[in-house]
Amino acid sequence: MAGDGVRLAVLIDADNTSPKFAEALLAEIAKYGTAHARRAYGDWTGNQLNGWKEQLLKQSIQPIQQFAYTVGKNATDSAMVIDAMDLLYSDRFDGFCIVSSDSDFTRLAARIRESGLIVYGFGARKTPEPFVAACDKFIYIENLAYEDPDVPAKPGAAPRARRTAAQLKGDTRLVNLLRTAVEAASDDDGWAALGGVGSIMTKQRPDFDSRTYGFAKLSDLFEATTLFEVRRRKNSDGQQAGVFVKDRRTPEPNS
Template sequence: MDTEPNNKLAVLIDADNAQPSIVEGMLAEIAKFGTASVKRIYGDWTSNRLRGWKEHLLQYSIQPIQQFGYTTGKNATDSAMIIDAMDLLYTEEFDGFCLVTSDSDFTKLAARIRESGLTVYGFGEKKTPDPFVAACDKFVYTEVLRSEDEKDESTSIDRMSSRELKQDTKLVKLIRNAIEASSDESGWAHLGQVGSYIAKQSPEFDPRNYGYRKLGELVEAVKLFQIEERSTGHGHAAAIYVRDKRK
């Protein structure tokens, strides 16, 4: 997955399925992947439901796209966002798309963009259906993006203990498989390669989902893996290697 800072990204936000409290953290996260050349948000701006978003639009230079609620129930936001995404895709001016929504209706869109060779970054709440998560190259749960003063008990993510991490068989298996696939004959694997393998296997994986900032911190907390720092010389930061303790 290409994450060059010069990548041009189109950021499309479903205002009906995203919270304004994530905007600062979300844009900071997107900056890791590239430059947000287009930032659009879709919804019925005549409705009081989107009042919380309005104060952020000018501050973060996000263009609101008006979609009136012509009928009760399903609104026109999805269709407008999908049409715009396809129009932007056909310009061939972008390297990737950021789709900000927890709605599974965008699953096909994400798959179509990836078929064209572009990277798709998804942003949504933990309630986001698995098909949409799997359709993205990378998926970030927005609970980890809210600022500290905007978090509450329902959105905060507590740091999991070593015991809890060990009992998470899916997590342990994911890390073990990644180490095995990236390791040399002695069983040691570079942490960066382990992270790359995990990202390809599990788009939604993020150490912050478990309460840890970095992959190395999470792996160390599991207590099932050895961690070793190796000097690279010439003043560069030490390289981190990991190995399964069962080896």
């Protein structure tokens, strides 16, 4: 479930998430639904979260105060889990966005999914795999600063280097993922709708993102590997009606 009408609860672990990603984070979340609840957790009485304070007002994020009662214990995690369960039982949301790089939220993500709600995770590349795997989709916040090389870069933002065809073909894990997804979604002629392919890939690897490889669009990534054919179909008024991919190893019918 994603798109218009989807009600999302956004819970941010401000203790281990950089405020520089705040604007891009909310923009990314808007692709999946509407953030009806926006909460950031941490000890706001100290100076360590000063960078977040400006973003709270700018992005309309509600700060949730959590004192660090004991040194070495993360009280913020407990507060987020308690609030998440309260929001879950309110039956007012269709999904959750958990913003943290902490594996302590693995069980929370799994519990929310068990209730039939979708979970989007956001964290740094250091995020442990169990938390990544517990989410329906996981987005690395480093990718949110991505700039499309075909679009003029924003001041101070450097474009992410695109992987070459050789580098992409040499990534066995990536190639196997692409080919497995295309095969699973393909018709009798070997062609697969890109939307279906992307859905299968996300189910297999929640953290898959074409931006990781330097491509804003999945279709561009497929083309760049040179291992697939990409066909863009247009409707009668010239608008793109769909993108289809086919493994070049797939034989033509009756060949």
